[in-house]
Amino acid sequence: MENHREDTRDAVRQLFDSVDAISVQGYDQERRVVYWNVGSEKIYGYTAEEAIGQKLEDLIIPDHMREGVVSSHHNWVVNGVEVPSAELTLRSKGGQGVSVYSSHVMFRNAHDEYEMYCIDVDLGEVKKAQSQAVSKEELLKGVFESIPDLFFLVTEGGSIIDYHAGDNRKLYVQYENILGGNMADFLPEEVAAKFRNYIEKSMQDDGVLSFEYCLNLPTGKAYFEARISHLAGQRQLVIIVRDITESHEAAELIRQQAYFDSLTSIPNRLLSLDRLSQMIKEMERNGEKAAVVFLDVDDFKKINDSLGHDVGDRVLIEAAKRLSSIVRDSDTVGRLGGDEFIVLLGSLAESFDAVDVVEKLLNAFREPFRIDARELILTISIGVSIYPDNGTSATELLRNADAAMYQSKERGRNTYSFFTKQMNEMILRRLEIEAQLYGALERNEFEVYYQPKISLKDRKVMGAEALLRWNNPLLGQVTPDEFIPIAEHTGLIVPIGKFVLARALAFLSEWGMAHRQEYTVAVNLSPRQFRDKDFVDFVKECLGSSNVSPERLEFEITEGVLMIRQSCVDELLSALHALGVKLSMDDFGTGYSSLSYLRQYDFDLLKIDRSFVSGITANKEDRDLVTATIAMAHSLNLDVVAEGVETSEQLTLLNELGCDVAQGYYFSKPICSLEMLAFNLKERFKTDC
Known part of the structure; x- marks a missing residue:
């Protein structure tokens, strides 16, 4: 028992030897100091050498307390009456008052002699320690309650x-x-x-x-x-x-929020890409193949727009569950954002081993989604890239799977595509175009061409459509079909569109003065330009500087722009109509709700897409559609423009159907401004129209 007491006392003393925030003093039964820690030196100013052997009442007890302290200590030793914990003002070496919270405990040491230990907390510096010190408790209990459990x-x-x-x-x-x-x-x-x-x-x-x-x-x-x-x-x-x-x-919650999607609880983009990198390293070590599967829910935006985001969220949760139920435990299903998911399939012996899983993922969406009382039929488009065939880095594999997914979209959706060499070439070409597109405007690489528009009533040139051409020193002649979507995606279409408008109006002024005629010019508007708040002011500025009246300017708007259904579209079209410029619906018939747009917006012209014009002489369905379109447009007081006219037979039929304006290679391909100034319709217009 004595050894146990000695061991415990030594362990406690060693613990407090390094503690400087709390004063711990030990006194024998004669009140002489037997222990004085670093905290006591800091609070009272006496070193251990100065304090050891000194009596308590001579060291730190003020004069008015000496008698009471001696009496209390004696009463505890002789009669067992414990000295209570209390807030006291004691005395430092310099005589200053020291406010402390003092607790006491009495021990019998190995020699069966009493030792009293005082634990003093400086109330001026360590207020927090006061709440941890419990009165009327032994030294060890006070110590243990201030340390871990x-x-x-x-x-x-x-x-x-x-x-x-x-x-x-x-x-x-x-x-x-x-x-x-x-x-x-x-x-x-x-x-x-x-x-x-x-x-x-x-x-x-x-x-x-x-x-x-x-x-x-x-x-x-x-x-x-x-x-x-x-x-x-x-x-x-x-x-x-x-x-x-x-x-x-708390750390797990932070980890969950950092690495897992808050809606579906599956890995988010950050964790998915990290697992992809880890999978690549593992496949490299094992000499195995892996598949990166990129999935996108087809037409998901329509669900949010028509049924609300709550329904959209529940669809995504169900989609994540269906995808996760198909793959192995070692595989990963993650959400990249929005309606885009990724599936990582590791340890494949051959590339075609991924086909079975991909088809199961596709089939998982065959069953309708039941949300409340609704049954939603959804499909997905899937793109697949294979490690190491289609890339050896996470970035490359993800990009190629994304490209393959868009190939599935172009194939009609609800299908899957594997990345091919041809797709890779398309991506490289796109990257080259994007790199050269930056700075092309400043390098004067763009030129505006014009395709004549012919009035079928008097067989005269009534205007032209402005078309952009790009000749790059490295890439050569780049077609609009290639660079316009990229310019749209990067936002470069906004300054490029302003360039086209300014050039077209300047040319229109020059052209009209040269021929003493009131020609019109048609300029295409891109979706990005509808979000340009300065666009209407820019149009006014260009009309004023070129001295062109607003009714001679036409803006061609595709149905795809109108389908955005954003307030900026309505505001810009209203502002342009109020300005007096003409509005033309381009590519009519290629969408599915064009009639509603014709009723909603103040269009002046309707432009029949070339895909219908090309078939009017051989295809009854196309001919009937064009006939109905012209009749409908005229009933709404709209002029009709037919584009893509290439034969005299097409021209003759359009004339008979009452079409107002035609343009196409039959009259002229798009030509530069100098050629347009010199264009002579009589040399090109055939008498059989």
């Missing part, structure tokens, strides 16, 4: 010499007395092995070692951090265990 003093073999548990529920097993037992005997084998390992390391290394572990307690799963310090002089170890369940769960 579990405290163990063990031998180098792991036998428990002493322990304290602020909350017994944190102990893995409930024993009335675990003293003498081994730490490892009270823990699951996996956790016990950790303790044995770190105890051995602690005896070999200086400093404090720490590790984390998990236990299934009656109160639930709990996480702990153990810190082990070797007391080499006593051949013992101090083990302090802190409950970190709350911080662990």
Whole structure:
């Protein structure tokens, strides 16, 4: 028992030797100082050498308290009346008052003599420590309640010499007395092995070692951090265990939010791409193939627009569940954002091994989505790239799978496509065009061409459509079909569109003056230009500087722009109509709700798409459609323009059907401004029209 007291006292003293925020003093039964820690030196100003052997009442007790302190100590030693914890104002070496919260505990040492320990907290500097100090408690209890929940003093073999548990529920097993037992005997084998390992390391290394572990307690799963310090002089170890369940769960929540999609709970873009990189490394080591599957829900925007985002969210949640139910546990289903998903398939022997899984993913959407009382029929478009055939980096594989997915879109959706060499060439070409497109305007590489528009009533040139041409030193002549979508995507279409408008109006002014006629010019408007707040002012400025009246300018708008259904579209079309310029619906018939747009907006012209004009002489359906379109347009007081006229037979039939204006290669291909100034219709217009 004496050895146990001595061991415990020495362990506690060693613990407080390095504590400088709390003053701990030890006094023998004659009130002489036997222990004086660093915290006491800081608070009272006496060094340990100065204090050891001095009496308590001569050292830090003010004169008016001396008698009471001596009496209280005597009463405790003789009669067992404990000195209560209290806020006191004691005295420093310099005579200044020191406000402390003082707690006391009485021990019998190995020689069966009384020792009193005082724990003083400086109220001026460590207010927080005051809440941790509990009055009327022994020294060890006060100490243990200011440190983590579990405290163990063990031998180098792991036998428990002493322990304290602020909350017994944190102990893995409930024993009335675990003293003498081994730490490892009270823990699951996996956790016990950790303790044995770190105890051995602690005896070999200086400093404090720490590790984390998990236990299934009656109160639930709990996480702990153990810190082990070797007391080499006593051949013992101090083990302090802190409950970190709350911080662990908070960290898990942060991890969940950082790496998992908040809506579907599957890996988000960040985690998916990280797993893709890890999968590539693993496949490289194993010499295996892998597939990156890129999926996009077809027409998902319509669900959000028509049924609301709540329904859209529930569709995405169900989609994630269906996709996850198909793949192996070792595979990954992630959400890249919006309605785009990614599936990572590893450990493939051959590329075609991915086909079965891809077809199952496609078929997963055959079953209708049941949302409340609705049944939604949805399809997906899938693109697949194979490692290492289609790329050896995450970026390359993802880009190629994305390109293959768009190939599926172009094939009619609800299908899948594997990345091919031809697609790769298309991507490289697109990247080259995009790189050269930047700065092309500043390098004067663009030129506006004009295609004549012919009035079928008097067989005269009545105007022209402005068409952009691009000749690049590296790429040569780049077609509008190639560079316009890229310019639209990058936003470069806005300054390019302004360039076309300014050039077209300047030419229109010159052309009209040269021929003394009031020609018109038609300019195409892109979707991006509808979001340009300065566009209407720019149109006014160009009309004024070129001295062109607004009714001589036509803006051609495709149905795709109108389908956006954004307020900026309505506002710009209204502003242009109020300005007096003419509005023409381009590519009529290629959409599915053109009639509603004709009723909604103030159009002046309707332009029949070349795909219908090309078939009017041989295809009855095309001829009937063109006939109905012309009749409908005239009933709405709209002029009709037919584009893509290439034969005299087409021209004759259009004339008979009452078409107002025609343009096409039959009259002229698009030509530069100088050729347009010199264009002579009589040399080209055939008498058989």
